[in-house]
Amino acid sequence: MNRILRASIPPLCRWHPALRSTRPSFLLGGLDRVASDTPCTHVAQARRRCISGVGAAAGQDKHAVLASDTPTAANPNSRRAILLGTLDQRRLSTEDFFVPSGLPHKSLRVLAAPDIRASLAYTWQRGIDMPFPSDTQGFLYWHHESDAPALTGQVRLRITKSPHPATFPEAQDLQLPDGRIWNIPIYCIARRSNYAPLRAQLLSDKLVTEELLDTALSVSASYGTRTVHPNSESSFIWKFGQIFPVELEMTKASVWLLGRSRGQRLVLKSPFSLFQRSGTKEVFYAPFIGKALVQFERSTLPEHEGTRTVVLRISKIVELTKSETSGGVDGVPEPKEGGLVLKRTPNRKWIPWSVDVDQPRSEYHAQASRALAILFDNEEWQAGLASRRTGVRGNEPDRLITSTHL
Numbered sequence: 001m002n003r004i005l006r007a008s009i010p011p012l013c014r015w016h017p018a019l020r021s022t023r024p025s026f027l028l029g030g031l032d033r034v035a036s037d038t039p040c041t042h043v044a045q046a047r048r049r050c051i052s053g054v055g056a057a058a059g060q061d062k063h064a065v066l067a068s069d070t071p072t073a074a075n076p077n078s079r080r081a082i083l084l085g086t087l088d089q090r091r092l093s094t095e096d097f098f099v100p101s102g103l104p105h106k107s108l109r110v111l112a113a114p115d116i117r118a119s120l121a122y123t124w125q126r127g128i129d130m131p132f133p134s135d136t137q138g139f140l141y142w143h144h145e146s147d148a149p150a151l152t153g154q155v156r157l158r159i160t161k162s163p164h165p166a167t168f169p170e171a172q173d174l175q176l177p178d179g180r181i182w183n184i185p186i187y188c189i190a191r192r193s194n195y196a197p198l199r200a201q202l203l204s205d206k207l208v209t210e211e212l213l214d215t216a217l218s219v220s221a222s223y224g225t226r227t228v229h230p231n232s233e234s235s236f237i238w239k240f241g242q243i244f245p246v247e248l249e250m251t252k253a254s255v256w257l258l259g260r261s262r263g264q265r266l267v268l269k270s271p272f273s274l275f276q277r278s279g280t281k282e283v284f285y286a287p288f289i290g291k292a293l294v295q296f297e298r299s300t301l302p303e304h305e306g307t308r309t310v311v312l313r314i315s316k317i318v319e320l321t322k323s324e325t326s327g328g329v330d331g332v333p334e335p336k337e338g339g340l341v342l343k344r345t346p347n348r349k350w351i352p353w354s355v356d357v358d359q360p361r362s363e364y365h366a367q368a369s370r371a372l373a374i375l376f377d378n379e380e381w382q383a384g385l386a387s388r389r390t391g392v393r394g395n396e397p398d399r400l401i402t403s404t405h406l
Contacts, residue, residue, distance in 0.1 A: 080107070081107035081108050081109045081117055082096075082097075082098055082099075082107075082108050082109070083095070083108075083109045083110070083111060083114060084096050084098070084108055084109070084110045084111065084140065084201065085110075085111045086111070086201065086205055087110075087140060087141055087142045087155065087198070087201050087202055087205055087207060088141070088142065088205045088207060089139070089141040089142070089158075089165075089168060091205075092139050092141070092165040092168065093165065094163045094164060094165070096139055096140070096165075097137065097138070097139065097160075097163035098137065098138060098139060098140050098157065099136070099137040100120065100122070100132040100136050100137075101132055101133070101134055101135060101136045101137055102131050102132060102133075102134050102136075103131055103132055104121060104122065104129040104130065104131045104132075105119045105120065105121050105129070106119070106120050106132070107119050107120075108120065108140075108197065109197060110197045110198070110200055110201040110204075111201065111204070112197075112200040112201045112203070112204035112205075113196070113197050113200035113201070116196055116197050116200075117197065118194055118195055118196070118197040118198055119194060120184070122136075122176075122182065123176055123177070123182070125177075130177075132174075133174075135159075136157070136159065136174060137159065137160065137163075138157055138158045138159040138160040138171065138174070139157070139158045139160065139165065139168060140155055140156070140157055140158075141155070141156060141157075141158060141168075142154075142155060142202060142205070142207045142208075143155070143156045143173075143183070144207075147239075147382060148238055148258075149238050149258050149259055149260045149378065150208075150212050150260070151186060151212070151215065151216060151219070151258045151259070151260075151261075151263055152186075152236060152238060152258055153185075153186045153207070153208065153212075154183040154184060154185045154186060155183060155184040155189065155198060156173045156174070156181060156182065156183050157173065157174040157182060158171050158172070158173055158174075159171055159172055159173065159174050183232060184198070184232060185230060185231070185232055185234070185236070186208065186212070186213070186216045187216050187217075187219060187229055187230040187231065187234075188231055188232060189202070189213075189216075190213040190214075190216040190217050191216075191217060191229065199213065215261055215262070219256075219262070219263035221264070221265035228265070230256050230263065230265075234254075234255075234256050235254070235255045235256065236255070236256050236257075236258055237255060237256075237257055237258070237296070237375075238257065238258045238259070238374070238375070238378055239375060239378055239379065239382075240295070240296055240297055240298060240375055240379070241295050241296075241297065242295060242296075243293040243294065243295045243315045243316070244293070244294065244295070245291055245292070245293055245294075245318075246268065246271055246272070246291070246292055246293075246294055247290075247291055248272040248273070248286070248288045248289055248290045248291065248292060248320065248335065249272070249273060249286035249288065249289045249290075249323065250273070250286075251269070251270050251273065251284065252267050252268065252269055252270070253267070253268040253271055254266065254267045254268070255268075257371045257372065257374045257375060258374065259374040259377055259378060260377075260378070260381060262374070263374075264370055264371035264374060265371065266367075266368055266371040266372065268312075269364070270284075271294075271312070271341055271353070272286075272287075272288055272292070272335055272341070273285060273286040273287065273288075274332070274344060285332075286323050287322065287323060287332045288320055288321070288322060288323060288334065288335060289319075289320070289321050289322075289323045290317070290318065290319035290320035290321055291318040291319050292314050292315075292316065292317050292318060292320070292335060293314075293315045293316040293318060294312055294313065294314055294315060294341060295312070295313050295315050296310050296311070296312060296313075296372065296375060297310065297311055297312075297313050298310065298311075299311045299352075299354055301352065301354075304354065304356070307356050307358065307359070308356065308357045308358050308373075308376055309354050309355065309356045309357070310354065310355050310357065310372045310375070311340050311341075311352050311353065311354050312340065312341040312352075312353045313338070313339070313340055313341070314335055314336065314337055314338065314339055314340070314341060315337075315338075316337055317335060317336075317337045320334075320335065333350055340352040340353070341353045355368045355369055355372055356369070357369040357372050357373045357376065
């Protein structure tokens with residue numbers, strides 16, 4: 001079944017009667033072609049045709065009400081849905097200008113599937129939806145770094161001062177209160193029915209493929225009896241030296257390592273705290289409270305020479321205070337910016353945290369090695385790409401010289 005609607009058939013069948021009798025691939029196929037094949041200068045005309053078509057379909061059955069069209073007590077502007085023509089930053093127009101300023105949610109439709117809506121939220125704190133900042137306006141677009149695996153793709157909002165796409169390159173992406181970039185990762189887009197319109201537009205823009213969405217759906221990890229999936233709160237890395245945050249007082253910190261066709265979740269157990277036996281009980285101690293940014297690196301320590309061993313370095317100490325329980329543990333080294341994360345051995349010696357991906361020494365290290373091996377695989381893949389690019393560029397001068405002499 002078509003990826004556009006696969007994860008959201010039940011609600012879509014309620015929203016529009018045509019979807020109960022029409023295959024999604026047929027229903028959206030023509031619109032996909034309009035969105036992907038129509039030049040930017042004609043997107044506005046395509047928008048008007050799509051809006052007209054949706055209005056006609058609704059008029060044929062006065063009882064066919066879209067779920068997202070039902071009145072709410074919120075600001076009526078939150079129900080006014082923009083019709084986006086593309087998520088490709090190279091094809092943006094003034095009509096793609098998105099203004100969720102001051103709203104907890106903002107609806108949108110897309111040219112590839114104009115009869116369904118997505119509702120985008122900013123963030124939530126303590127169970128309460130927080131509104132978008134008062135100056136939030138700009139362009140939604142698909143972000144994917146050129147040297148990154150396709151699984152790192154995400155929708156972002158580029159904040160601009162005007163509705164003109166020419167201002168896009170100099171602008172910055174919307175941030176969350178903690179400084180992270182606001183985004184909707186491919187995992188949420190592939191899985192959640194609310195993002196069916198985004199799936200439709202990304203496929204229409206040829207920014208993602210069915211296979212990529214299937215792969216995104218398959219990325220998961222076991223957590224006790226539960227299965228967990230990446231979301232917008234998750235930390236993602238795909239190469240050595242990329243930073244991710246950890247809370248110093250937490251018993252666990254997790255990060256997703258992404259490869260070309262797979263992703264693995266790595267759980268760091270008590271990176272800055274420890275369990276210590278006190279009499280007959282095992283007591284958890286968190287000597288420090290705060291936040292740090294850390295990064296995985298290839299080990300250059302003498303004892304790891306000739307191996308594929310990974311260490312964890314503290315890139316930045318964001319905040320650090322000693323906790324009230326710090327006196328219960330003797331000799332715990334204080335985290336130092338630029339230093340390595342340390343772990344205590346059974347004989348109470350502190351050594352750098354490390355994992356040899358080829359020779360794991362415990363079940364935990366075996367799980368960690370499968371995730372960390374992705375970083376080595378990505379490094380080899382990137383080296384291969386660079387080598388091929390160099391080879392192509394190396395041949396170009398010969399062709400140019402020959403052409404000049406001719």
